[in-house]
Amino acid sequence: MNYKAVKRLNRDVISRAYFDVAKLPAITRTVTYNNRGQPEKLSPIKSKDWVAMILKRVAMGYNNRQFYESLANTMHPPPVKCPCGAMVCGTEKGTHKHRSTKTHINAMLALDNWTGGRHCVTIPKKDKDGEIKGWQHRHGRDWWEGFEMDISHYIGGSFEDIQGDHSVSPPIITMVLKRHTYDSIINELKAKRGVIRNGLDVYGPFNTRKDTFTRVSRPTQEQLSNLVQLASTQVSNRG
Secondary structure, three states: OOHHHHHOOOHHHHHHHHHHHOOOOOOOOOOOEOOOOOEOOOOOOOHHHHHHHHHHHHOOOOOOHHHHHHHHHHHOOOOEEOOOOOEEOOOHHHHHHHHOOHHHHHHHHOOOOOOOOOOEEEEOOEEOOEEEOOOOOOOOOOOOOOEEEEOHHHOOOEEEEEEEEOOOOOOEEEEEEEEOOHHHHHHHHHHHHOEEEOOEEEOOOOOOOOOEEEEEEOOOHHHHHHHHHHHHHHHHHHO
16 A cells, blocks of 8 residues: 555545444544543644544554555546446546547437436637637636536437328338537537637637438337437427
């Protein structure tokens, strides 16, 4: 165990590993009483002293395997599977970094449907067209890497049209779905917000790639249900 790395961990992380995970013995302090039988006030313990006290207690021979395993998982978390299918580092920082990649966003947009609620990714604040307007932090400070955007309503595509040929039985139903890509949502965002280029506001056009469409003939009942749900979601979003 690298004790230098352990001491750099958050105090609450070490306390949680000691008390909640390993369930090691409570740490007590001696209370002294004055001549009137009242307890003397105990001074607060600094974070570094509290961490040192816990590490000293663990080193005294208690059953500490779970404690060290918990800290090891915090410092070197096992990889986890992202909804896009990739295996990524289990830390919050690793997940955030992965969600800012074009590969992750395109993989999420390629999913047929999404029921996981909001899915925020990091969009860069500028590209070859200029600096996207409206990315400033709400407290006035700037995000150096970009800003967060919820792409959940883009996942699975947007309903464009539904056509029915009733000249045959059963009728042939054709659905038209607009499939989004990283480039298409970036271009849509730039068209809505505008970009700053050479000190001037520019609002497009920004379409560098054509929108792609997927046609599905004779959809299954599940596909029709997903279509109805997708259409109702888009109507509520417009409202």
